[in-house]
Amino acid sequence: NLAWAWCAVPALGDFDPVFGGHLILWDLSLVIRFPPGATILLPSALLTHSNVAVREGEEHDSVVHFHQERPYNF
Numbered sequence: 833n834l835a836w837a838w839c840a841v842p843a844l845g846d847f848d849p850v851f852g853g854h855l856i857l858w859d860l861s862l863v864i865r866f867p868p869g870a871t872i873l874l875p876s877a878l879l880t881h882s883n884v885a886v887r888e889g890e891e892h893d894s895v896v897h898f899h900q901e902r903p904y905n906f
Contacts, residue, residue, distance in 0.1 A: 839876040843868055843883075845891040852886035868892075 847853045849867035856863050858880040866872070866883070874881065876896055886892040 835875065835877045837875065837877070838873045840871055840873055840897040841876070841881070841894060842871040844893040844895070845886070847886040847890035847892045852884050852890065853892045854884040856882045856884065858882070 841855070843849075843853060843855075843866045845853070845868055847868060849865050853866055853868070854863050855866040855872065857874070860879065863884070864872075883892065883894060
């Protein structure tokens with residue numbers, strides 16, 4: 833994962849963003865409401881991140897689009 837690259841992280845699924853699915857940026861001590869369909873760009877190699885669990889019966893998925901470091905090491 834490239835430290836200087838921005839990674840796209842979309843929120844997918846069917847859930848109520850008031851009760852769950854929030855994006856946690858641990859290194860910044862931030863919890864951000866992250867509704868379905870939202871996307872954030874962040875340096876995922878530098879920021880530890882996760883999501884708040886959603887309620888039973890709801891669905892939450894996310895994908896982190898990152899840049900692998902190896903192709904840039906030549």
